[in-house]
Amino acid sequence: MVKLNELGLSAARDALRKGETTSKDLTEACLSAIEGAGALNAFVHHTPELALARAEAADARLAAGDAPAMCGLPIGIKDLFCTKGVPSQAGSRILEGFLPEYESTISQNLADAGAVMLGKLNMDEFAMGSSNETSAYGNAVNPWRRGNDDAALTPGGSSGGSASAVAADLCLAATGTDTGGSIRQPAAFTGTVGIKPTYGRCSRWGIVAFASSLDQAGPMTKSVRDAAIMLEAMCGHDPKDSTSADLPVPDFEAALTGDIRGKTIGIPREYRMDGMPDEIETLWQDGIAMMKDAGAIITDISLPHTKYALPAYYVIAPAEASSNLARYDGVRYGHRAKLAQGDGITEMYEKTRAEGFGPEVKRRVMIGTYVLSAGFYDAYYNRARRVRALIKRDFEQVFAAGVDAILTPATPSAAFGLGEMTDADPVAMYLNDIFTVTVNLAGLPGIAVPAGLDKQGLPLGLQLIGQPWAEADLLNSAQVLEEAAGFVAKPGKWW
Amino acid sequence: MSIDETTAARVAKLSRIEVAPEALPALAEDFNRILGFIEQLGEVDIEGVEPMTSVTPQVLKRRADAVTDGDQQGKVLANAPDAREGFFAVPKVVE
Numbered sequence: 001m002v003k004l005n006e007l008g009l010s011a012a013r014d015a016l017r018k019g020e021t022t023s024k025d026l027t028e029a030c031l032s033a034i035e036g037a038g039a040l041n042a043f044v045h046h047t048p049e050l051a052l053a054r055a056e057a058a059d060a061r062l063a064a065g066d067a068p069a070m071c072g073l074p075i076g077i078k079d080l081f082c083t084k085g086v087p088s089q090a091g092s093r094i095l096e097g098f099l100p101e102y103e104s105t106i107s108q109n110l111a112d113a114g115a116v117m118l119g120k121l122n123m124d125e126f127a128m129g130s131s132n133e134t135s136a137y138g139n140a141v142n143p144w145r146r147g148n149d150d151a152a153l154t155p156g157g158s159s160g161g162s163a164s165a166v167a168a169d170l171c172l173a174a175t176g177t178d179t180g181g182s183i184r185q186p187a188a189f190t191g192t193v194g195i196k197p198t199y200g201r202c203s204r205w206g207i208v209a210f211a212s213s214l215d216q217a218g219p220m221t222k223s224v225r226d227a228a229i230m231l232e233a234m235c236g237h238d239p240k241d242s243t244s245a246d247l248p249v250p251d252f253e254a255a256l257t258g259d260i261r262g263k264t265i266g267i268p269r270e271y272r273m274d275g276m277p278d279e280i281e282t283l284w285q286d287g288i289a290m291m292k293d294a295g296a297i298i299t300d301i302s303l304p305h306t307k308y309a310l311p312a313y314y315v316i317a318p319a320e321a322s323s324n325l326a327r328y329d330g331v332r333y334g335h336r337a338k339l340a341q342g343d344g345i346t347e348m349y350e351k352t353r354a355e356g357f358g359p360e361v362k363r364r365v366m367i368g369t370y371v372l373s374a375g376f377y378d379a380y381y382n383r384a385r386r387v388r389a390l391i392k393r394d395f396e397q398v399f400a401a402g403v404d405a406i407l408t409p410a411t412p413s414a415a416f417g418l419g420e421m422t423d424a425d426p427v428a429m430y431l432n433d434i435f436t437v438t439v440n441l442a443g444l445p446g447i448a449v450p451a452g453l454d455k456q457g458l459p460l461g462l463q464l465i466g467q468p469w470a471e472a473d474l475l476n477s478a479q480v481l482e483e484a485a486g487f488v489a490k491p492g493k494w495w
Numbered sequence: 496m497s498i499d500e501t502t503a504a505r506v507a508k509l510s511r512i513e514v515a516p517e518a519l520p521a522l523a524e525d526f527n528r529i530l531g532f533i534e535q536l537g538e539v540d541i542e543g544v545e546p547m548t549s550v551t552p553q554v555l556k557r558r559a560d561a562v563t564d565g566d567q568q569g570k571v572l573a574n575a576p577d578a579r580e581g582f583f584a585v586p587k588v589v590e
Contacts, residue, residue: 101570199550213550242555311533322510329511331583333574345588346511354513362512366522367529369510370498380533385546387539392547426525427532443550468551 004029006169009073009226010253016062016072023062023072026172027055027116030074033170034118039495042155042165044079044137045087045120054116061114070233071114076165076174079120080127080158081107081217082206090208091123091135091158094356095334104206105238106175106217113233118171122161125358126325127182127210130432131421132160134360142190142415143168143491146456150494153415153458156186156432162220163190167491173221173230177207179214180313181411181436184448187220188410188461191450191489193227193482194220195475198468199443200245201231203238211320212243214313214440224449224479228252231471247469255472256479261295263477266403270306271435273412279454280409287407287451287462290484291477301403303394308387309438310430315371315384316441321361322368328356363426392442399467405477408435410448410461435463445471447478450487459489498526 004026007015015021031048051074058072082088082100089095107117122140124132131154132139142155142164155164159176163186166174176183178196187194195218202217209215219230232252238244267288272281292298330336330352337351357365371380398406412434421429439446445468448461462481466474498506503523507514514522572578577585 098574101567101573200553239556239558243549243551243553245551245553246556305539308536308539311535314529315533315536326511330576331585332571334576336576339586343586345586347513348586349511350513353511357512362510363522363525363529365512366503366506366510367526370506370526370530371533373506373509380536382546383536383539383541384533385548386541386544387536389544389547390539390541392550425528427528430532441550 005033007172008222009070009172009229010223012073012172013229017067023055023058023116024052026072027051027074027118030118030171037168037170037495040141040143040164040168041138042122042140042161042168042170043076043119044122044161047086047117047119050086051116051118054111058114058116068112068114069229070110072116073114073172074116074118075110076119076121076162076171077107077117078159078162078175078177079123080177080208081175082208083107083117083120086120088120088208089136090127091125091137092356092358092361093136093335094328094353098333102206105203105240106207106234109234109236110175115233121165121174124158124160125361126208126321127158127177127179128321128360128364129157130181130185130429131418132157133418134358136358139418140164141418143495144190144415144458145491145494146458152418154189154418156189156415158182159186159220163187163192166190166192166220166222168495173219173226175217175234176220177215177217178440179210179317180440181433183218183220184436184446184463185411185432187448188450189415189459191459191487192220192222193224193447193449194218195227195231195447195471196439196445197231197235197471198445200243201235201471203241203244205238205240209324211317212324213320214317224475224482225253225256227447228256228475250472252472252475255476257476258480258483260291260477260480262297263404264297264299264402265291266299266301266398266406268301268303268306268406268408270303271408273434276412280412280460283452283460283462284409287481287485290481291407294480294484299403301398301406303398303438305387305390305394306438309391309441310434312384312387312391313433313437313441314367314430315380316388318364318368319372319381320368322365322372325361325365328353388441391438395442395444404467405474406465408463408465410435410463414454414456414458414460439465444468445474447474449478449482449485451481451485452487453489459487498523498530
């Protein structure tokens with residue numbers, strides 16, 4: 001007997017509509033799963049009363065036959081989304097005590113679609129990190145373990161709390177955000193599905209900004225169908241975000257036909273990295289064979305500037321972050337340092353930011369400040385933006401040549417141990433995003449789909465990259481891959 | 496291009512982040528590692544390529560030049576660490 005919190009969005013939706021369960025029961029099942037999962041540290045702010053009130057309202061709507069797409073479905077919201085009257089700290093000390101007076105467009109869209117928010121999910125501070133270890137709340141933990149080894153593994157980052165919560169069935173689905181891979185890498189590390197849509201598909205309004213030209217929100221779910229349902233509820237034009245696209249939102253779920261015959265799938269040779277584990281290579285080859293069996297045309301492609309994506313990202317993202325994070329000054333919200341006698345406003349800024357930001361955030365703000373400073377702006381920032389244009393052009397050229405989607409590994413490894421990278425060079429951690437970051441730089445949609453287990457029993461994911469605004473097509477290809485891979489493994493419950 | 500402690504201190508100052516003098520050598524080392532990684536961008540031929548300004552081709556929307564928001568002083572100040580008499584309060588700025 002499947003427990004209610006173990007359901008995905010589509011199964012729960014269907015059960016609700018047939019009257020087989022209620023939103024209240026689903027919500028209570030999730031709340032009790034959350035209560036028993038303190039060891040995962042996935043939920044960092046709990047809103048059970050709000051959740052039960054929303055569940056009750058959803059049940060009334062269901063009874064009245066007026067149920068929107070996600071009516072009554074309990075989900076988690078990443079701490080990066082501002083939620084009215086509910087702590088929204090972006091995983092940072094500097095936003096301690098901040099209670100937004102407004103609701104982010106995405107969380108509002110989800111609420112309007114009837115979704116029930118269970119609470120806020122752990123994340124790397126300001127979404128800067130790939131292991132959840134930069135969080136002010138302490139890291140979230142991956143429900144997956146290596147065989148019988150009880151070493152704690154990272155759920156990935158930055159949306160690590162979201163990934164951990166979905167994989168451990170604490171909620172039916174969760175929101176994530178992705179600036180360089182922060183939805184897709186944690187999804188791959190936890191055997192869940194995560195899609196970053198085309199830049200502009202989801203409104204950024206009310207999401208704490210990291211790197212505005214790269215940030216996009218997306219769903220993290222238990223299946224591709226669930227991702228289609230939730231993405232549709234999230235996206236749409238928002239006049240409050242000037243980069244939000246004024247395009248109609250397709251019916252993503254209806255696009256899941258299972259037919260990809262005649263579609264061209266590109267395999268980029270530059271994604272074959274030196275030192276990549278054999279298991280990742282094998283997984284990739286298996287994925288290629290699955291797409292081919294489903295009737296797709298497989299073609300080798302070249303994206304020659306791939307190698308320069310991470311260095312370009314580590315100029316552009318910190319530059320934008322240094323500008324976006326200038327607002328945390330101890331004046332308008334969040335933490336302000338205690339001042340000594342005679343301290344002026346500069347000391348207030350400097351002490352507040354020194355106390356409020358963690359080491360990785362400080363490092364990136366300072367790198368960003370440096371690459372934007374007089375004398376270096378052209379050499380670093382403008383050069384990186386020109387390389388970014390070339391990375392985007394690489395993709396445009398393969399799409400123009402008839403490629404519909406691109407298949408790559410999602411990550412260069414399976415989930416690693418918490419603490420394993422502590423003494424590593426910061427650049428070693430950045431390499432986690434090597435397969436995902438190109439997609440943000442080019443503004444494209446990308447989805448991670450669980451495709452297999454490694455020798456130690458940890459999930460591995462594949463990534464499909466689509467043409468701009470072609471999420472419907474991308475989700476359809478992803479579902480074909482999902483079904484062929486037949487990934488059904490779940491982590492054994494130890495928490 | 497190597498970052499020394501003086502440069503690291505200057506960048507910290509520009510960023511308005513207090514860094515203790517004893518933390519500067521490690522910070523400079525981190526900068527050098529990251530900038531060393533970024534240096535690869537120098538290999539790319541960018542002749543004739545314009546810096547990207549927008550990842551999706553778009554024309555920004557215009558709206559009527561009218562007041563559409565405001566009158567929310569209470570909400571604006573609600574999260575301030577120190578708000579007094581309808582203002583944000585900060586240490587003395589002008590002597």
